[in-house]
Structure formats: C-alpha cells, structure tokens
Amino acid sequence: xxGELVRSSLGSLSYDPAPESASLARLRERYGxxxxxxxxxxxxxAQFASLNPATETTIATVAQATSGxxxxxxxAARRAYEDVWSTMPGAERAKYxxxxxxxxxxxxxxxxxxxxxxxxxxxxESRDVDVPQAAAHFFxxxxxxxxxxxxxxxxxxxxxxxxxxxxxxNFPLLMAAWKLAPALAAGNTCVLKPAETTSLSALVLAxxxxxxxxxxxxxxxxxxxxxxxxxxxxxxxxxxxxxxxxTEVGRAIQRRLSGTNKHLTLELGGKGANIVFDDAPLDEVVxxxxxxxxxxxxxVCCAGSRLLxxxxxxxxxxxxxxxxxxxxxxGDPLDKNTDVGAINSAxxxxxxxEISASGEVEGATRFTSSCALPEKGYxxxxxxxxxxxxxxxxxxxxxxxxxxxxxxxxxxxxAVAKANNTTYGLACGVWSEKGSRTLWVAERLRxxxxxxxxxxxxxxxxxxxxxxxxxxxxxxGRHGLEGYLDV
Amino acid sequence: xxxxxVDTVSRGTWMSERLDVRKTYKxxxxxxxxxxxxxxxxxxxxxxxAFLANVAWGSRKDVRDAVAAARAAQTKWWSTSAYxxxxxxxxxxxxAESRRDEFAALVAASEGRSSADARTIVDVxxxxxxxxxxxxxxxxxxxxxxxxxxxxFFNFSLPTPxxxxxxxxxxxxxxxxxxxxxxxPLATGNAVVALASHERPTPALLLGELTVTADFPPGLxxxxxxxxDELAPVLCSHEDVDGVDLSGVDDEDVAPLALRCAExxxxxxxxxxxxxxxxxxxxxxxxxTTTVWxxxxx
Numbered sequence: 001x002x003g004e005l006v007r008s009s010l011g012s013l014s015y016d017p018a019p020e021s022a023s024l025a026r027l028r029e030r031y032g033x034x035x036x037x038x039x040x041x042x043x044x045x046a047q048f049a050s051l052n053p054a055t056e057t058t059i060a061t062v063a064q065a066t067s068g069x070x071x072x073x074x075x076a077a078r079r080a081y082e083d084v085w086s087t088m089p090g091a092e093r094a095k096y097x098x099x100x101x102x103x104x105x106x107x108x109x110x111x112x113x114x115x116x117x118x119x120x121x122x123x124x125e126s127r128d129v130d131v132p133q134a135a136a137h138f139f140x141x142x143x144x145x146x147x148x149x150x151x152x153x154x155x156x157x158x159x160x161x162x163x164x165x166x167x168x169x170n171f172p173l174l175m176a177a178w179k180l181a182p183a184l185a186a187g188n189t190c191v192l193k194p195a196e197t198t199s200l201s202a203l204v205l206a207x208x209x210x211x212x213x214x215x216x217x218x219x220x221x222x223x224x225x226x227x228x229x230x231x232x233x234x235x236x237x238x239x240x241x242x243x244x245x246x247t248e249v250g251r252a253i254q255r256r257l258s259g260t261n262k263h264l265t266l267e268l269g270g271k272g273a274n275i276v277f278d279d280a281p282l283d284e285v286v287x288x289x290x291x292x293x294x295x296x297x298x299x300v301c302c303a304g305s306r307l308l309x310x311x312x313x314x315x316x317x318x319x320x321x322x323x324x325x326x327x328x329x330x331g332d333p334l335d336k337n338t339d340v341g342a343i344n345s346a347x348x349x350x351x352x353x354e355i356s357a358s359g360e361v362e363g364a365t366r367f368t369s370s371c372a373l374p375e376k377g378y379x380x381x382x383x384x385x386x387x388x389x390x391x392x393x394x395x396x397x398x399x400x401x402x403x404x405x406x407x408x409x410x411x412x413x414x415a416v417a418k419a420n421n422t423t424y425g426l427a428c429g430v431w432s433e434k435g436s437r438t439l440w441v442a443e444r445l446r447x448x449x450x451x452x453x454x455x456x457x458x459x460x461x462x463x464x465x466x467x468x469x470x471x472x473x474x475x476x477g478r479h480g481l482e483g484y485l486d487v
Numbered sequence: 488x489x490x491x492x493v494d495t496v497s498r499g500t501w502m503s504e505r506l507d508v509r510k511t512y513k514x515x516x517x518x519x520x521x522x523x524x525x526x527x528x529x530x531x532x533x534x535x536x537a538f539l540a541n542v543a544w545g546s547r548k549d550v551r552d553a554v555a556a557a558r559a560a561q562t563k564w565w566s567t568s569a570y571x572x573x574x575x576x577x578x579x580x581x582x583a584e585s586r587r588d589e590f591a592a593l594v595a596a597s598e599g600r601s602s603a604d605a606r607t608i609v610d611v612x613x614x615x616x617x618x619x620x621x622x623x624x625x626x627x628x629x630x631x632x633x634x635x636x637x638x639x640f641f642n643f644s645l646p647t648p649x650x651x652x653x654x655x656x657x658x659x660x661x662x663x664x665x666x667x668x669x670x671x672p673l674a675t676g677n678a679v680v681a682l683a684s685h686e687r688p689t690p691a692l693l694l695g696e697l698t699v700t701a702d703f704p705p706g707l708x709x710x711x712x713x714x715x716d717e718l719a720p721v722l723c724s725h726e727d728v729d730g731v732d733l734s735g736v737d738d739e740d741v742a743p744l745a746l747r748c749a750e751x752x753x754x755x756x757x758x759x760x761x762x763x764x765x766x767x768x769x770x771x772x773x774x775x776t777t778t779v780w781x782x783x784x785x
Contacts, residue, residue, distance in 0.1 A: 247752070255749040260742075446650075467647075477644065487767075
C-alpha cells in the first residue's frame with residue numbers, strides 16, 4: 001500500500017468500546033475515617049460526595065474530618081509508635097509491608113477501577129501504572145525495614161515519630177504508597193490525608209491494612225478539605241510533614257513550619273522541558289512527547305509541558321505531533337482503549353481553560369484535537385501551543401492539564417538555558433542519539449529527574465523529587481528513606 | 488650613644504611600645520576586598536574591650552552583590568573536576584597552616600582565650616578544612632549510585648549542588664563554626680555567602696582573604712560583616728539563594744528568618760557543631776539528587 005493509502009485507512013479505523021465494569025469497585029456508599037485500625041461510623045461526620053469526573057455522578061460519600069478527628073488520629077499514631085511500631089524488629093515491619101504489597105496485587109483490578117472512577121484517569125493507566133507501581137513501592141521498601149543500618153545513614157538510624165502525609169489527587173493510590181511505604185519501613189507511624197476529590201482508593205487501602213492485620217494506629221487516614229491538612233500540619237505532636245501538591249500550598253506549609261522542629265519534605269509543581277535534538281528518532285520522540293504531556297491528562301507534576309525542539313526539525317516534528325494527537329482517543333476512562341480520560345474536577349478544568357485562553361490572548365498559536373468530547377463530565381481536548389515565547393503564561397505556569405507549549409532552540413547551550421529558565425526544577429527530557437550530548441545536557445539541567453530518550457518513567461528504586469521551587473527531599477530508592485529518619 | 492639619642496628624640500620607648508599599624512578588615516566579595524558600598528565601618532574590640540580592628544559594615548546591597556558573584560562562581564566551581572575542587576580546598580588548608588599564628592592571635596583576642604586554647608581551635612579548624620577537601624571526589628559515590636529499575640534503562644542518581652548557599656555564623660564562635668558551615672557546602676559544589684560573627688569577625692575575614700591565594704574562583708566564598716539584624720533577612724529573602732545554614736542563629740530568632748526562606752522554598756539547615764553527624768547533615772543539606780534514566784538497547 002502506498003503511504004497515502006495507509007494514512008487514509010488508519011484514519012478510518014474505529015474501535016468498539018471495551019469498557020471495564022464499574023461494579024468491580026465494590027465501594028461502600030458512605031465512608032468514615034480510618035483511625036486506630038477501624039473505620040469510624042460515617043454518621044458521626046459531615047459527608048461530602050466523591051464524584052466520578054467523567055459523569056459528574058456521586059460514587060460514594062466521604063467523611064469531612066474535624067480538627068478533633070485529626071487529633072484522635074495523631075494520638076492513635078503516637079500510641080502505635082510508642083507501643084508497637086518503633087520497638088518492633090525491622091524484619092517484622094518488613095513482613096507487614098510485604099503483606100500489603102501482596103494484597104494490593106490481589107485486589108489490583110478492583111483498585112484500578114476505583115482509581116479510574118474517582119480520578120478520571122484511563123483504566124489502562126490505573127491498571128498498568130498506578131496499581132502495580134503502588135504494590136512495587138511496598139515491596140521495595142519492605143525490604144529496607146530490616147536493613148536500615150546499611151542505608152548509609154549510620155549504624156542505627158532512628159525514625160522521626162509520627163508522620164503527617166498530605167497527598168494530591170493525580171495519583172491517589174500511588175502517592176499514598178510513595179508516602180506510607182518508606183515512612184513505615186523506617187519505623188514511623190502515619191496520618192495520611194488524601195486529596196479532597198480522590199479519597200476512595202486510600203480508603204480501600206485502609207481495608208487492605210485491616211486485612212494485613214496491621215497493628216492499630218500505625219496508619220490512620222483522615223479525609224476532607226484543606227482544613228484537615230492544615231490541622232495536621234499544625235498539630236504539635238506531629239514530627240514530620242511530607243507534602244505533595246502545588247508550590248503555592250507547599251510554600252504555605254513551609255511558612256507554617258518555620259522555626260519549629262518539624263521535619264519537612266515537599267514535592268511540588270513543575271514545568272518540565274522536553275528537549276529534542278535534530279538527530280533524535282522522530283517516531284519515538286512523538287510517542288515520548290505524548291507520554292510526557294498527555295499521560296494522566298497532563299495531571300502530572302513532572303509533565304513534559306514545554307517542548308523545546310531544535311529549530312531545524314520544529315516544523316516536521318510539530319506536524320507529526322499534531323497528527324498523532326489527533327488520533328488520541330479521549331473519553332470514557334473505563335474504556336480500555338481510552339488514551340486521555342476526564343479532568344479530575346470542575347475547578348481544575350476551569351484553571352486549564354483559563355490559562356489556555358491566556359495563551360491565545362498572548363499571541364501563541366493554538367492547536368486542539370478535533371476529538372468529540374462527552375456531554376457530561378469534565379473534559380479538555382489535547383492542545384498544543386506553538387509560537388510560544390518564554391514570557392507567556394503557557395510557558396511559565398504549571399497548567400496541570402493536557403496542554404503542551406512548543407518553543408525552539410538552536411544550540412545545546414540555548415536549550416539548557418531555556419530549560420532552566422523557570423522557578424521550577426522537577427523533571428526534564430532529552431532526546432538525542434548522541435550519548436555524549438545527552439549526558440552533557442543532563443549535567444547542566446537543574447532538575448531532579450532527567451529522562452533520556454524516554455519520559456514519565458517511575459520506579460520504586462529511582463529517587464524522585466525536585467530542586468528549586470519544585471521542593472526538596474526525594475521519594476523512592478535509598479534516598480527516599482532519608483526524609484523519614486532522624487539523620 | 489648617638490643612636491640612642493635619636494631613639495629618644497623620635498619615640499623614646501619604641502623598642503617596647505611601637506605604634507601599631509592598624510588594619511581595616513574589608514568585606515570579601517567576588518574575590519576582592521571591598522569597603523561596604525554603604526561606606527560604613529565599625530570598631531571591633533577584643534574580649535577585654537580593647538580595640539582590635541576596624542571592620543566594614545556591610546549593607547543589603549553588599550549582600551546582593553555577593554549573591555550575584557556567588558552565582559557566577561558556582562557555575563565555574565561545579566564545572567571544575569571534583570579532583571580539582573579538592574585541590575583548591577586543600578590549598579586553603581595549606582594557606583591557613585602558614586597563617587596559624589595570626590589565626591590563633593585573632594581567635595585568642597576575639598574569644599578571650601589563652602593562646603594554647605586558641606591554637607587548638609585553629610589546628611582543629613584547619614584539619615576540618617582538610618577533611619572537607621577530601622570529600623569533593625567522594626560525594627558522588629557516597630551519596631549517589633545506580634538504581635536497579637524494572638525496565639530497559641540505565642538509571643543513576645547524581646548528587647548535585649543546591650547552588651548558592653547563605654551561611655549565618657554564630658556570634659560566639661569566631662572561626663570553628665564558620666569553617667564547618669562554609670566548607671561543607673563548598674565541598675559539595677556550592678558557592679557561599681557567609682555572614683561572619685558581628686562581634687568576632689576577624690578570623691572569618693582572614694579566612695576569606697586566604698581564598699584569594701588558594702585559587703578560589705572569585706565569588707566562590709564571600710565573607711560579609713555587619714549587623715545580623717540587617718543582613719540575615721536579606722540573605723534569607725534573596726530569591727537567588729538556594730539554601731541557608733542558620734545554625735548560628737539562636738532558637739528565639741530563627742522563626743522570622745525561616746519564614747523568609749519559605750518564600751522561595753529554600754533548603755534550611757540548622758544543626759549543631761558536634762562532630763561527624765552534624766557535618767554529614769551539612770554535606771547532605773545542600774545536595775540535590777538528579778536521577779537520570781537512559782534507555783538501553785541495541
């Protein structure tokens with residue numbers, strides 16, 4: 001077949017829906033808080049709805065914790081720390097964590113459906129990334145629990161005590177795993193605060209902790225709005241705050257903790273540059289760019305939201321990219337064929353719309369996929385801005401949505417300068433067949449993660465975290481223990 | 488007889504009471520010794536209250552100039568090989584060694600110590616410089632490494648410097664504390680803007696002077712003197728400062744400075760001066776980790 005024929009037949013291909021069953025989620029109608037090993041009675045709390053962002057229907061209602069509830073959770077964590085967890089041999093803590101890892105695998109399909117219903121992400125991603133990575137994190141850190149003396153922090157590194165952990169809505173279960181697994185392995189007890197719009201997978205995780213017969217109070221989960229997180233940050237008996245979320249909130253937390261003895265790690269926003277040199281294999285590059293910015297609807301702090309392309313290939317790459325983006329299937333997150341799911345909330349959708357509108361006002365050229373969008377739910381079609389200058393909002397602000405800004409460069413020096421021209425420093429990508437140049441660029445990028453000829457890869461053994469205003473501290477790997485040890 | 492007569496005429500007691508040549512200690516900024524742009528200076532006295540030296544009284548503009556110099560120097564410093572960085576820091580120890588007497592005299596006068604105690608402090612401080620010099624080419628191996636990820640990738644973590652680090656030295660210690668606070672970030676590839684003790688600044692300024700003969704890139708270590716109330720807030724608010732060591736700040740004074748640090752998410756280190764655990768905390772405190780994933784394939 002000629003190229004033209006291939007293109008036209010590809011263009012006419014359509015897929016029948018292949019939906020996963022929502023009933024696999026087995027959710028309760030109402031949830032209490034998970035404190036001291038048991039769920040509180042939902043009737044004791046004000047309840048708020050957790051919506052499916054793809055349909056705007058209520059999946060379950062969740063408890064709004066009060067500061068008194070947070071206090072009860074911290075007290076339970078303190079008791080568990082003093083009486084059980086800090087004195088338990090590391091090998092025993094390890095076995096509890098291994099149990100959790102296994103149970104996540106056992107309930108993987110259920111968890112994937114819960115995550116997709118609550119978050120709006122494609123089932124393909126929750127099934128292939130979020131849930132297996134969450135299990136892998138518990139597996140990885142389980143093995144550290146009885147080997148802390150070999151982690152490079154001295155012969156007997158001590159835990160910090162009670163850790164307050166506040167996580168975002170973009171990878172709800174995975175972020176819970178990133179926070180809990182290293183903290184527990186190091187011997188801390190935890191009070192976890194899920195994001196307001198995505199509490200459900202953490203509450204299923206609470207059931208898993210019960211199944212694993214975790215000692216009461218070692219992990220407590222308090223749901224609700226930002227006031228719950230604030231109460232946790234301010235609680236006098238919390239030794240450590242670990243936060244993942246926006247730079248704005250991270251800054252507020254650092255302010256609150258200034259002058260206190262509480263330990264803090266922050267994993268904040270980003271405006272990742274994906275740098276493409278003219279010798280890079282363009283087919284792979286296109287897939288990498290798509291993974292970089294449209295994975296998880298662009299709700300990724302390390303998203304490759306700025307494409308920096310060498311000038312000589314800009315035109316061709318943008319043409320290929322727009323053609324590829326036109327093929328992305330946007331819609332029902334439960335459909336196994338879906339590439340791009342629903343925006344997590346009305347508020348986030350409004351923010352994406354607002355910044356995207358500014359891109360047009362400020363003179364950038366907008367390309368938006370012509371894909372059909374469902375009538376109900378929160379949706380934003382994949383969008384690419386070209387003719388972007390560094391001063392425009394679409395090049396500077398974290399959009400946290402499926403919106404890519406394209407800038408160009410001529411020399412490696414210019415690529416590095418533009419990539420680093422941001423207050424953030426979380427992640428970057430480099431695409432080139434020339435290893436020496438890739439490493440040269442990687443050495444000069446001020447970022448916590450550099451992906452070379454790939455993007456958005458995660459692994460429990462790989463430290464993740466930012467520099468500059470993307471935060472401090474690392475999650476993953478041996479480095480991830482440091483934030484939970486008194487070293 | 489004649490010579491003696493001349494002596495009597497000129498001074499009378501010159502053998503025992505020579506009129507001393509008083510030194511003005513200047514700021515060390517960008518490898519130069521400058522008066523404060525504000526034109527101010529202040530008198531430093533020794534522990535007994537006797538005049539010790541005139542010292543420049545730095546301003547917020549001096550802090551900003553020092554940060555700009557440090558930023559430029561840091562790029563150069565980090566592009567130097569770890570081996571060479573070690574040599575430069577070791578050279579500082581060599582320079583300090585040859586000025587032991589001067590350091591000891593200043594420490595003794597500043598802190599009101601016996602010369603034997605002051606000598607011990609100086610010797611320990613110089614040995615600390617040697618210790619830190621040896622870290623430059625160990626940092627990557629001790630704090631970094633390869634990560635066994637599940638996939639066709641070679642994945643490694645490189646410790647990288649935070650960038651520009653501000654140091655606030657304690658009021659009481661004239662040399663020992665500052666050496667730890669300054670050398671740790673230098674050894675990990677950072678550039679430093681140090682605010683010396685207001686009351687006891689001269690040993691720190693001497694250390695700053697030695698950097699010029701120790702092949703430090705200009706601006707790598709800047710030493711400022713002045714009042715902490717005026718300068719520390721500027722250092723903590725400066726958006727191009729990546730981290731600060733506030734170990735020299737008392738408990739009751741730290742909160743407002745730390746609050747300023749939050750505005751640009753600065754790394755804040757505050758720890759003691761009690762041995763290796765504190766030194767390692769300082770080494771790690773201004774290190775970032777950059778993790779590189781590279782595809783592996785045929």
